[in-house]
Amino acid sequence: MKKILTHFNPSISKKNEFVEIAKEIDVFKIAYTGNIGESQNLLEVLKIIRKSKSKFIFYIIGEGSEKEKLKNFIHNNNLENKFIIKKQIDKKELDYFIKNIDGLFISLSSGVSLSKTIPGKFSYYLSKSLPIFSVSDGITNNLIKNKNLGLTSSSANYDELLKKFNTFISLKYSDRILISNNCKKLYFEYFEFKNNVRKFKSILDNYI
Incomplete structure (x- = not known):
């Protein structure tokens, strides 16, 4: 039987x-970054979490085929105080923006292929050590x-x-600290650039 080794792509943060x-936290600030397309299923997510009675602001930062639908839904339902869509920004601006965020968001539609997918943003999120809320199936949710x-x-x-979602935005400080430390640990172990390259080199040395 062949042995399968998993190697994660390194974080873009160095x-x-x-x-x-x-x-x-008075108002919990959560952010989604990246592609706004059908695979992210964000419109259906917004339709559900809009019902939350908790205080939150949800930032959606990026571009994609579903962006106008989201903007129309937010406007038509007078939800501008809860959901804010921002244009795609470069990494430096995004890094600065996320300093004032309390949690990060992942969303993937159901499906066999997507259930085996870890979004590229996952390693970036870990590099921020903020709690992650994931709406998906399969490997991403299992890892979280x-x-x-x-x-x-x-x-x-x-x-x-x-x-x-209501539980997530109501997490106690002690729980958020614990989660943050777990994110840091996983980031350094598998995604930090130098460690990641070192692990990959070790794999090559053993199998070439």
Whole structure:
């Protein structure tokens, strides 16, 4: 039987960019960054979490085929105070913006191929050491649950989604600190650029 080794792509961040965890949060600020397309299923997510009674602001930063649909939905339902869509910005600007964010968001539609996908933004999120909320199925959710990097919900279970989202934005400071430390640990172990290259070189040395 052949042995299969997993090697993660390194983070685009090449230095310590961890975000300080806020002790007290009046309005929880959560951000999604990246492509806004059908595979992200963001419109359905917004339709569910808009029902939350908790105080939050959800930032969506990026471009994509579904962006206008999201903007229209937000405008038509007078949700501008909860959901804010921003244009795609470069990494330097994004790094600065995320310093004032409390949590980061991943969303993937259900499906066999997507369930085996770890979004490229995942390693970037880890480099910020902020709690992650993931709405997806498969490997991404399993990794977040097993390593305690945040909370997860199935992309097809809308009742669970709202419940988990409310729990996520209400996490205690001690829980957010624990999650932040777990993100740092996983980041350094598998995604930090120098460590990642070192691991990859070790694999090549052993099998070539």
